[in-house]
Amino acid sequence: MRTVRDTDGARYLLVKRSSDATLVRDPETGAEQYLPNDELTEAEGVSALTVAASGVPESVRRVVTAAHTEDALGLLVELVDRGPLPVRDLLSAYDLCESDLHGLLAEFRAAGLIRERDAAGERGYEATETTREAVAALRG
Structure with missing residues (x-):
């Protein structure tokens, strides 16, 4: 599958091309439509899979790529x-060893999904707005 752009710069996934029109899919809606060939250009260097993923809200994409397991997503x-929850509570409440927990917390911080915060007078973590939006979207 290839990526094309229309004259306004919108990106589409090329589904099928004929002599005068091309069937394209809008990555945001999944809707397919025919557009005239002369209104489309190849979008070189743009992965079709990346364009397909662009239809999912950015916050959800970030959570999905950072949370590789159900335990990670559950955290x-x-x-x-x-949240915010102290690290001590995270260690005692869930079946994660200390190194696994700290590994997940480091990945989530790097992805901008959590931030360090004082929680009950101890070092802890809270979800960022990006994470809140993503979880709301996944639940919806």
Whole structure:
């Protein structure tokens, strides 16, 4: 599959091309339509899979790519629902060893999904607005 742009710069996924028109899919809606060939140009250097993913809200894409397991996703959900939480509580409440927990927390911080925060007088973490939006979208 290839990526094309229309004269306004909108990106589409090329589905099928005929002599005078091209069937394209809008990555944001999934809707397909025919557009005249002379209104489309190849979008070189743009991955069709990246364009397909662009139809998913950015916050959800960030959570999905950072949370590789259900435990990781669950930790983010808990921080949205219950946070901010002290690290001590995270260690005692969930079946994660210390190194696994700290590894996840480091990945989430690097992805901008959580931030360090004082929680009950201890070092803790809370979900960012990006994470809150993503979890709301996933639940919806």
